[in-house]
Structure formats: structure tokens, C-alpha cells
Amino acid sequence: MEDIQVEELKERLDKQESFVFIDVREEWEYEEDNLGALNIPLGTLPHQLDEINQYKNQEIIIHCRSGARSGNAKKFLETKGFSKVRNVIGGINAFRALED
Template identity: 75%
Template structure:
């Protein structure tokens, strides 16, 4: 599935859309700054799949700091049968830059 831009994500969050949204950064990073996503650090993703099971056939948005860890999370989830995973391109850094414009 095609990745998601920060512009599209911001529009959806501004519109208060409900969608499965996962932040794969470490807990301390999440505590410093977050977008309200469910925090499951990348290293704990395999052990936390039961938390995401209900979203297996739904669009699932994943993000991290820059888009690299969430790209890995997307690949991992796809190997587990998740068919509609979308990575936030540029991560929270790009999202915050967009907000500053």
C-alpha cells in the first residue's frame, strides 16, 4: 500500500479522523513529543501483534522520527499479513516542519 505524506496525515488529524495509528519510536521519544498514536516501540512490535490484530485488514498508519523505523515496521507487519500498512514519509520531524510553515 502507498505510504502517506505528512500533509495527508495532518489533514486527517485536523479533521479528527479515527484510524489505527502507531508510533514505533522508543517510549522516551514518545514522551517528549507525540501525535496521539499508540506507542509500540519497534523492538516490541513482534510481541505486541495481538494489540493490532483487529486492524489486520484495515489501513494502519505507522510513524517514527524520520520514517526509517516505521518503514521497517511496515515491512515486518506486511510479512505478518497486514495488507494496508502506510508509513508516514519523513516521520514526526517532517510533520513538525510542516506545522511550522
């Protein structure tokens, strides 16, 4: 699936649209600033697939700080049969820059 720009993400969050939202940053990063996503750090993602397997055919939007880790998470999930995964371009940094 095509990745998602922060503008579209903000609009969808504002409208409280339904999608699976995952933050793959480390716990301490998530605690400092988060958008309300489920926190599954990239390093633990392979061990936590059971938690998200029921979402295999639903839209999943993944973000991190800048988009690099979430890009890797997207590729990994696609190899595990997740078909509708989107990476947030620019991550939370770009999202927060929208608000400035």
C-alpha cells in the same frame, strides 16, 4: 499500500478521520513529543502483535522520527498479513516542520 505524506496525515488528523495510528519510536521519544498514536516501539512490535491483530484489514498509519523505523515496521507487518499499512514519509520531524 502507498505511503503517506505528512500533509495528508495532518489533514486527516485535523478532520479526526478514523484509522489505526501507531508510533514505533522508543518510549522516551514518545514522551518528549507525540501525535496521539498508540506507542509500540519497533523492538517490541513482534511481541505486541496480539494488541493490533484485530486491525489486520484496517488502514494502519505508522510513524517514527524520520520514517526509517516505521518503514521497517510496515515491512514486518506486511509479512504478518497486515494488508493496509502506510508509512509516514519523513516521520514526526517532517510533521513538526509543517507547523513551523
